[in-house]
Amino acid sequence: MNEISHLVGAAGPDSLVVRFAGDSGDGMQLTGSRFTQEAALDGADLATFPDFPAEIRAPVGTTFGVSAFQIQFGGRRVRTPGDRLDVLVALNPAALKVNLEDLRPGGTLIIDTAAFVDRNFKKAGYDHDPRDDLDGYRRLDIDITKLTQAAVKPLGVGNRDANRARNLWTLGLVLWLTGRSRGATQDWIRERFAAEPLVRDANLAALDAGHAYGETAELPRLPEVLAPGQTAPLPPGRYRTVTGVDALCYGLVTAARLSGIDLFYGSYPITPASSMLHMLARLGAFGVRTFQAEDEIAAICVAIGASYAGQLGVTGSSGPGIALKMEALGLAIATELPLVVIDAQRGGPSTGLPTKTEQSDLFQAVLGRNADAPLVVLAASTPGDCFPVAIEAVRLATRYMTPVMLLTDGFLANASEPWLIPDLAALEPFPVRQGAAVDGFQPYARDPATLARAWVPPGTPGLRHRIGGIERSHRTGAISYDPANHQMMTDFRRAKILGIARDLPAQGFVAGGMDDRILILGWGSTFGAIESAVDRLRADGVSVAHAHLRHIWPLPANLGDILASFERVLVPELNTGQLHLLLQGVYGCRLESLTKVSGKPFTAAEIETRVKTLLEA
């Protein structure tokens, strides 16, 4: 632990890590997202980590009802939500109990004293007042509840309603402590509560009162991580914040435009994938229609039906829902229809940890079907990366007439970061061709370059044909039980997917290169933690490189050469070693594995520590 705190210290005063924690009804997610917006508008780089329970409203005051929102922001590049907290806001004893261990020694602890009473100690599982044991922190014990009540009393707001503005009072205080402005939050409150003037005014009053408290109580401010007028060293351009869900949905509708094909999104509600359905349902004008199906199987089946009929079917779910879709996915593979399947991974097996992140569906994505059933698997690495990966999924699905599985996870779905708004006009269109020449048409004739068959939707004049899940004759598509035909078709399906590797850019490096001794090979949302760790290690003179896979299957053509050229390769992943096992199987080489399945992302320190251990070994 000493080492880790040392490392956090090394992060320096150019970023701050703040976590807001309270009951799931305390509005912590809103508080965090408003703070994020203020930091972003000030020009900070940032990364966020919303962490909330599966229960909508768990019993008040209990540890399992604690909801938290963490942000790291600053004037330098910020890759992760931060390993350890500089500031912890704990609105009740349960929030303190769950989160205190992440607060660094000397960190700032803000608590609402009104909630620190015997009844709440018991609910949180404390047998005495935990404040007695809080040594080594900068304490801000404030009766936030009472101060909020006082702030809104002149408006005629009673205590009960006043308590609902407690989070905005707290936000006001933290904005002051961190030197952030609050104008965007004021604008947001005015717009959000335009129809409820009393609520609007109470929230504004609470926000202002929290802000003013910091000033009048002359609380020392936290170190300045972003001077006025300073911006983080991000590439120049216009920015907004996006979550992974935002970027992924924008990617899909942009792909609809680039391909000229409308999208059809079939889905069944499931955490953490439902937010894609919600967002796409609002983007109907941009070439995507949504359909809430009766179950997970129907959700993929309507998407397959849409693809068969000439739109691009897309379905999204999380691990358990994806499992239900697998037989239908096999049909799309067999009939060689384009399809995009988005898996927002979460902790499992079974219901597992619905609101917690994990990367444990890699096997399910690559291998999880009956028989030899290859498809394309992509993984997004950051919230913003969901945009190009969604476009790539649509491009590959339509070019190769194949299902594509796109892996995100609970962390990527909800986390946000500054995003350089893409210039859509600069993106390369990939118009999709449907139909075929009538003369000599054969449904399973293949393009020699891609091995893809033609996409001929019903309604196309003169090209009537029948397809299905029973093995198809290699040209006509008619039912065929011929042994040689099945061998040939299995080989075609495999060769088509593996051949896509030729269409992929060579695997490159995020940091370092072939001359380094150690490679960290990551995939998916571990990107930020690995990047931070590698930055620090390289700054310390460690010969370590970072490569990050977007294409999980097929793997990039040059990956084998890369792996062979390093002394040691470390594969960190939030599962028990799935990519590690896959790569060892494919390349027959020995790799190191770093795994974690606690429902939380890697910290950079965890990766850094492991690399140092490897160096010593």
Added chain:
Amino acid sequence: MATVLEREPKGLTPKDWASDQEVRWCPGCGDYAILKAVQKTLADLQADPDRTVFISGIGCAARFPYYVESYGFHTIHGRAAAIATGVKLANPELDIWVVSGDGDSLSIGGNHLLHLLRRNVDLVYLLFNNEVYGLTKGQASPTSPRGTVSPSSPGGTLDAPVNAGAFALGAGARFVARVADVVQGPMVEVLTRAHGHRGTSFVEILQNCIVYNDGAFDAVTDKATAAEHQLWCRHGEPLLFAGGTKGVRLVPERFALEIFDVGADGLGAEAALVHDETNPMLAQMLVRLDVPTALGVIFAVEAPSYDAAFSAAAPTRKPGLADLQRQVGGRTTWKIG
């Protein structure tokens, strides 16, 4: 399901609706008769083969699409209704027929059928009911009578069967009909009605499985007993059968149907109920009759179809690149550099 196809009649005959595939049902299977009736219906309707799609799940019946000269999609067990929904929503111009069996529709695919019917997606749904799993060699199906002895139920089944028509009505179907495989002429009439109905047209076809459940519907279909067992429901006509010697009447005190002999107990033909295909209560009582078995169009009402509502809800204005750029750009932005 009336997708109005604006095209010149092509003069196609039933034979033109046969694909080049060899039909592989068991000799004597009831499916042959159904295929023949469907091909005749399509020819009579002068349907457009390029815009006609047959979609099936798994089972003997599910091979049907291979045998029709149209577009066809043989999918997976139980899911034809869901896939057909996607096809219709993606291209409402298509004329869709789903072909399914009792296991496919009422066991593994029960949920999808329920939702297809409540949504009222515009297509014809044919349920070949042979009361047995044929393709897997004779296990009891969800429509097998209680006590059915089969390889999977050597002591007889313990579960009560599903009544397909009652299920469909319960799910909110707006068109429910029933025919039997051997009654060619009326089957074509019913299929024509089904095709003309806008919404999901549910047609249960009593179908003989000559290998695993031969004679299951003999009482209904044998010449000797057919008259006593077939109650043809025709809108506006009295519910009489057995050559007009028997009728179905309502006993109001019990709110139940009763079979009566015309002329006995002072009840003439006028005592018979007049079939009203728009009456859901009457339809529920009719589909549950065992002897006689109600056939024909049992229930039919007009209602908006899901696909029409779905199309109507589509945004009419297609935004340009600038609109998409604005959307992706969001409202709260800042500049760096």
